[in-house]
Amino acid sequence: MITGAIKNKVDKIWTDIWAGGITQPLTVIEQLTYLMFIRALDEKENENESLEALGVEVPKIFPQTPEGQAMRWSKFKDKDAREIFELIRDKVFPFIKTLNGDAESAFSRYMEDALFLLPTPQVLQKVITGLDELYEHDIKDKDTLGDLYEYMLSKLNTAGQNGQFRTPKHIRDMMVRLIEPTPDDLICDPACGTAGFLVSTAEYIREKYEKTMTPEQWERFTGEMFTGFDTDRTMLRLSAMNLMLHSVTNPHISYTDSVSKQNNIEDKFTLILANPPFTGTIDAESIHDNLKRVCNTKKTELLFVALFLRMLRRGGRCACIVPDGVLFGTSKAHKALRKELVENQHLRAVISMPSGVFKPYAGVSTAVLVFTKTDAGGTDKVWFYDMKSDGYSLDDKRTDLGHEGDIPDIIARFHNLEGEANRKRTEQSFLVDKEEIKENGYDLSINRYKEIEYEKVEYDKPEVIMARLDQLALDISAKMEELRELLRNG
Known part of the structure; x- marks a missing residue:
């Protein structure tokens, strides 16, 4: 489960995107997902490099050129906001749309018409900083990442006309x-x-x-x-x-x-x-x-x-x-x-x-x-x-x-x-x-098929209830008289 503190950080990122003019929850999740995926690719490449150092042969994700390495999250995240924006828009996003060169993979097929929609370098930089803080301090494993994604999806609080509701x-x-x-x-x-x-x-x-x-x-x-x-x-x-x-x-x-x-x-x-x-x-x-x-x-x-x-x-x-x-x-x-x-x-x-x-x-x-x-x-x-x-x-x-x-x-x-x-x-x-x-x-x-049990409730006879009410009325009258007496003598 993710904590309230993590949810607050996600909400802050969400607000930054919303303030930039993107208010449709599905679009916000899409744009966040693209960035999470870009970061995940860099982490995967780091793992591959660790295996390579141990003598294990693994395929490279990013091209082994200065331009290719510049597309890695760890390489660009601290750069100037405008430089990051142009790099992601013009280089990284087109790269992930054709990842692995496999046009038949599920990811490639549905990335064909994907659009990078974050509106300004400032909004993008805020989102990258917010995500980086989440990953550095709060996301410990795949389960936490999964819970984080679930929390983002929970913000899809409008149902489609065709009756599709997200299952909790x-x-x-x-x-x-x-x-x-x-x-x-x-x-x-x-x-x-x-x-x-x-x-x-x-x-x-x-x-x-x-x-x-x-x-x-x-x-x-x-x-x-x-x-x-x-x-x-x-x-x-x-x-x-x-x-x-x-x-x-x-x-x-x-x-x-x-x-x-x-x-x-x-x-x-x-x-x-x-x-x-x-x-x-x-x-x-x-x-x-x-x-x-x-x-x-x-x-x-x-x-x-x-x-x-x-x-x-x-x-x-x-x-x-x-x-x-x-x-x-x-x-x-x-x-x-x-x-x-x-x-x-x-x-x-x-x-x-x-x-x-x-x-x-x-x-x-x-x-x-x-x-x-x-x-x-x-x-x-x-x-x-x-x-x-x-x-x-x-x-x-x-x-x-x-x-x-x-x-x-x-x-x-x-x-x-x-x-x-x-x-x-x-x-x-x-x-x-x-x-x-x-x-x-x-x-x-x-x-x-369910049977309902009805409990029989026993009530006192009407004359007993009436006598009890009469006694209550007498008690109230006596107390009222005591109160009047106190007020007269006060």
Whole structure:
């Protein structure tokens, strides 16, 4: 976690950029990310030089010429503001756009139309000084850098019209821990945004398997293991850089409308984590035909779940966020999708989340679905959990409450479902038989199955209450008379 002091430093940098005339949060993050990436390249080159001194042959990042070396952060950061500005605008920025000469890398593809927009040498110098202070004094490791980036992304507090809301990190991390990725998984987010789910997955794998991964697994980790799709090139740029800052140097990040006919991927991935668009419809003509066979609809929240099933291999796992309407909607498409999950796949869990989780973006109520693709059924009992707290206040401020709420309990119970067998329907989590779900029209809303206990309250008889009120009136009258007497004698 980053401290309040670090947040204040980031806010100061943000204010400096804002004062320079750039007020769009996404643009601010882009410009900061470019500079963080430029600095990271210099650090990587320093590591390479250390290895080279030990006799290890490593490729150079910067050209071995005076002009090439002048593009390194450590070489230019203390120069005159105008000189730095011209160097970054005219030399460094064009250099990183064509880095490694690999036009097919995710980074190169989405840097093609990137623009350096910091307006003046003075603003640029303030930002470089601010970032340098953060790196020198506050950023200790990749985790701190990741948290810093998360804090920057949290400033994207406006939701797009297509229902894309940034998923809070602690919710993503919970979903990753529910589904437990391994170094052998092929992982995809077909609506990746800023690649938050892919980053959380990468962090989990590195944390749990770093000491045991083989060279082949490490090679896959740097690229092939992670795939993301989006239809916003700015988001794809941020995705590529976000993953590169987390050691995933060549991810498969693509400009793709996932539910359209341009996406023909089937039976490929072993793991999908996603928070697909919640609202809106798309042109029926562009929807891939095999998605319509699962649920014939134009609603994106249904089409994406059908897409996850298509893109997963048999045995592949998915944890995804859906709006509550997916759980109880009465349309033919809603029911068809839920029936597919319950009857033909292995639906494992429905975790109902409070409506404040996505504030201040939106107050929509959501749930996490966890399922395994089998194409042969397997659902016996479905586990329901009613999350009351995610560790933050549920208002627009989303204040940290100093604890993790129900999240540790959710993870522990999900990985010990045998222990849930005797839980009552009045408790926060319980199992429901497949047959009961079928009888209820495949309704997956927890309120359909949860039982509420009502406590009988015993009241005194009316005459007893009236007598008590009479006595109170007499007591008040006596005290008032005492007060009057004191005033007369005072």
